[in-house]
Amino acid sequence: MKLFKEILFPLIAVIAAFIVGGIVILIIGDSPIQTYKLLLGSAFSWPDGIGYTLFNATPLIFTGLAVAVAFRCGLLNIGAEGQLYVAAFAAAWVGMKFGAPDPGNTFVSQIAHLPGIILVPLCCLAAIAAGAIWGGIPGLLKAKFGSHEVINTIMLNFIAVALLSYFTQYHYKVPGDPIMQTAPTSPSANLAHLGKFIPGLPARIPLNLAFILAIVACILVYIFLWKTKWGYEMRATGANPSAAEYGGISIRKQIILAMAISGGLAGMVGINEVLGYRHRYYDGFSANYGFVGIAVALLGRNHPVGVFLAAILFAILLRGGIFVDAFTMHVSKDIVDMLQGIVIVFVAAEAMFRGPLKQFGLLKRAKV
Amino acid sequence: MRQILTLSLLFSTIRLSTPLVLAALGGLYSERSGVINIALEGLLLAGAFTAASVTYYAHNPWVGLGSAIVAGAAVAAIIAVACIRYKADQVVTGTGINILFIGLPAVLSGALFLSSGSTPQIPKENLLPVLSRFLPFMPAWRVFTDVSIISLLALVVVFVTRYVLYRTPFGLRLRAVGENPEAADAAGVAVNRMRYVGVIISGALAGIGGAYLSIGQSSLFTRNMAAGRGFIALAALIFGKWRPVQTMLACLLFGFADALTIQLQGVPVSVKILRLAILLVCALLGWFITHQLTFIRSALTRALLGITLGVAAGFSILYFATRGLGMVEIPVQFIQMIPYVVTIIVLAGFIGQSRAPKALGTPYQKEK
Numbered sequence: 001m002k003l004f005k006e007i008l009f010p011l012i013a014v015i016a017a018f019i020v021g022g023i024v025i026l027i028i029g030d031s032p033i034q035t036y037k038l039l040l041g042s043a044f045s046w047p048d049g050i051g052y053t054l055f056n057a058t059p060l061i062f063t064g065l066a067v068a069v070a071f072r073c074g075l076l077n078i079g080a081e082g083q084l085y086v087a088a089f090a091a092a093w094v095g096m097k098f099g100a101p102d103p104g105n106t107f108v109s110q111i112a113h114l115p116g117i118i119l120v121p122l123c124c125l126a127a128i129a130a131g132a133i134w135g136g137i138p139g140l141l142k143a144k145f146g147s148h149e150v151i152n153t154i155m156l157n158f159i160a161v162a163l164l165s166y167f168t169q170y171h172y173k174v175p176g177d178p179i180m181q182t183a184p185t186s187p188s189a190n191l192a193h194l195g196k197f198i199p200g201l202p203a204r205i206p207l208n209l210a211f212i213l214a215i216v217a218c219i220l221v222y223i224f225l226w227k228t229k230w231g232y233e234m235r236a237t238g239a240n241p242s243a244a245e246y247g248g249i250s251i252r253k254q255i256i257l258a259m260a261i262s263g264g265l266a267g268m269v270g271i272n273e274v275l276g277y278r279h280r281y282y283d284g285f286s287a288n289y290g291f292v293g294i295a296v297a298l299l300g301r302n303h304p305v306g307v308f309l310a311a312i313l314f315a316i317l318l319r320g321g322i323f324v325d326a327f328t329m330h331v332s333k334d335i336v337d338m339l340q341g342i343v344i345v346f347v348a349a350e351a352m353f354r355g356p357l358k359q360f361g362l363l364k365r366a367k368v
Numbered sequence: 369m370r371q372i373l374t375l376s377l378l379f380s381t382i383r384l385s386t387p388l389v390l391a392a393l394g395g396l397y398s399e400r401s402g403v404i405n406i407a408l409e410g411l412l413l414a415g416a417f418t419a420a421s422v423t424y425y426a427h428n429p430w431v432g433l434g435s436a437i438v439a440g441a442a443v444a445a446i447i448a449v450a451c452i453r454y455k456a457d458q459v460v461t462g463t464g465i466n467i468l469f470i471g472l473p474a475v476l477s478g479a480l481f482l483s484s485g486s487t488p489q490i491p492k493e494n495l496l497p498v499l500s501r502f503l504p505f506m507p508a509w510r511v512f513t514d515v516s517i518i519s520l521l522a523l524v525v526v527f528v529t530r531y532v533l534y535r536t537p538f539g540l541r542l543r544a545v546g547e548n549p550e551a552a553d554a555a556g557v558a559v560n561r562m563r564y565v566g567v568i569i570s571g572a573l574a575g576i577g578g579a580y581l582s583i584g585q586s587s588l589f590t591r592n593m594a595a596g597r598g599f600i601a602l603a604a605l606i607f608g609k610w611r612p613v614q615t616m617l618a619c620l621l622f623g624f625a626d627a628l629t630i631q632l633q634g635v636p637v638s639v640k641i642l643r644l645a646i647l648l649v650c651a652l653l654g655w656f657i658t659h660q661l662t663f664i665r666s667a668l669t670r671a672l673l674g675i676t677l678g679v680a681a682g683f684s685i686l687y688f689a690t691r692g693l694g695m696v697e698i699p700v701q702f703i704q705m706i707p708y709v710v711t712i713i714v715l716a717g718f719i720g721q722s723r724a725p726k727a728l729g730t731p732y733q734k735e736k
Contacts, residue, residue, distance in 0.1 A: 150404075155709075338475055339471075350454075
């Protein structure tokens with residue numbers, strides 16, 4: 001029964017969003033059924049559909065987990081976007097500076113030539129640490145000055161984008177390159193594509209070890225939140241801060257810790273993006289991963305299993321969007337952004353479904 | 369420097385501040401009534417897209433402006449219903465609306481104009497007029513009157529808002545439900561109705577701001593054309609301490625930073641100016657840091673101590689960093705960052721206390 005209730009509202013929110021989206025599609029003059037068939041059905045072909053869907057899901061799992069951890073502590077981290085940018089740049093910087101240079105990089109000088117077995121973990125740590133610091137700043141500001149983390153994380157998103165654009169443009173871009181991207185990272189910093197290990201999955205599909213890392217992160221977040229004392233204290237702070245404080249938990253410490261962990265998780269997007277896919281920092285690479293992470297966390301009820309499933313759902317939509325663009329008359333792939341937005345509003349306002357559900361007897365009336 | 373500090377910089381500031389002022393004042397009505405409005409970005413986009421498409425078909429900017437107001441108010445009404453009636457999380461709902469309006473205009477323009485996210489060009493005579501059209505001044509005065517009529521409207525709205533907020537019963541009630549809804553309710557004010565009105569006014573004003581972006585400042589809607597202005601407006605609202613005139617001044621400051629960014633792009637300036645800027649920043653930073661040392665009783669002593677230390681630190685930085693430089697190019701990214709950094713500093717309580725309306729963000733539940 002509890003599980004049923006947990007699944008019920010997200011499911012209704014998604015269905016409601018699809019109905020609203022369907023009406024928009026109808027008004028535009030396309031067939032909603034055909035559009036949704038393309039949107040949802042394109043993800044299940046082997047190997048391309050599944051490979052790309054899981055690749056698209058990887059960053060969303062990380063940002064979804066990031067938002068979920070902060071949520072459990074009663075904080076809203078809208079800054080995952082900035083945190084993942086800073087982390088991606090940190091990973092790329094370590095990848096450029098500490099490994100044997102890529103032939104395409106005759107510009108950035110090296111500090112050391114580390115082998116891949118040391119360099120890859122070092123890049124990952126750099127990404128996580130950078131994300132954790134960028135997430136920890138609003139945590140610190142909230143703990144020390146009481147300033148609202150929502151505003152501060154939004155501001156830090158913009159600061160991150162401007163700062164990284166400066167570093168890319170003035171210091172790490174190969175001169176003459178018209179694209180805003182850094183020089184390539186060392187080939188020893190590359191993360192293996194899963195095509196290497198799975199027969200039938202071609203190596204051109206960028207699905208890489210970061211996806212495995214995302215699954216590990218889901219498990220670790222579950223263990224941390226529900227099986228450790230620290231996680232318990234964090235959830236207690238989120239559930240009732242004054243009771244937690246009365247129980248001897250330092251709320252300030254929890255806030256800083258939760259935001260840093262959240263930032264670190266968001267930062268892991270950089271591992272997928274830089275080490276596993278582009279092998280350089282690319283200005284403006286994120287397709288709103290940080291903001292979609294909010295939708296993922298909400299739809300997944302801030303639980304790692306839910307986050308995983310919600311991330312897969314949104315990744316299916318992202319994959320399907322390409323086909324909608326190509327094979328419908330009027331609807332473009334922007335329908336995916338639209339649906340995501342509507343899902344968020346419906347999940348947030350889930351109370352609107354409560355009345356009708358009670359009427360149909362699907363939900364017991366709450367005993368007050 | 370003299371080429372930079374010209375009249376054109378002043379008018380560029382006014383032009384760039386106009387959408388900020390309108391959006392920020394919109395945010396003011398909503399937040400003073402106790403509802404966080406993080407969706408200003410989405411509301412600007414809704415207004416901009418509606419204004420551009422309606423003007424394209426109707427060949428009349430006033431019809432376009434009117435429909436932008438209606439569109440902004442309608443979207444705000446959705447936010448209001450979700451947040452007030454169904455007690456949805458205000459920040460999450462706002463984020464959903466922001467994502468929705470990245471997608472929805474693109475979907476609609478794809479269907480209406482067969483383009484990916486922008487509307488067709490609107491001829492100049494169908495755009496919102498500039499003041500010089502109404503004033504029979506000599507051509508030499510043109511530079512003074514090359515300001516949109518919407519800029520004038522924004523100025524009027526600022527003072528109307530100031531009057532309404534502090535001199536009318538409506539303003540008193542609006543502030544009361546944002547500060548202490550229980551007391552307002554006890555005094556017979558319909559709390560939720562006031563909040564609906566506040567949020568819907570905010571949508572209408574942001575809609576005007578959006579119309580200015582698409583059919584005032586430029587001549588078409590382009591994908592994501594608000595480009596973070598909704599968030600800068602939010603920052604200005606905080607910097608302006610939720611007060612109309614101060615908020616307008618904050619918008620002018622942020623607009624000035626924006627104008628400076630455009631003018632300084634790729635223009636080398638004398639290193640003297642850079643030195644002056646570094647000294648100023650160091651002095652302010654020193655002041656902020658010593659401001660924390662509460663064991664020094666006198667605020668004047670703290671300020672003097674901080675400024676002296678800051679200037680000393682600044683000189684030592686300058687001695688090492690800018691030796692032997694003649695002309696330098698100031699990276700525009702650092703100027704772009706100013707609004708965001710300022711907001712974080714203000715929120716942390718360094719420059720006076722910026723206190724949000726007390727009931728901001730909490731839905732009101734009538735006592736049973």
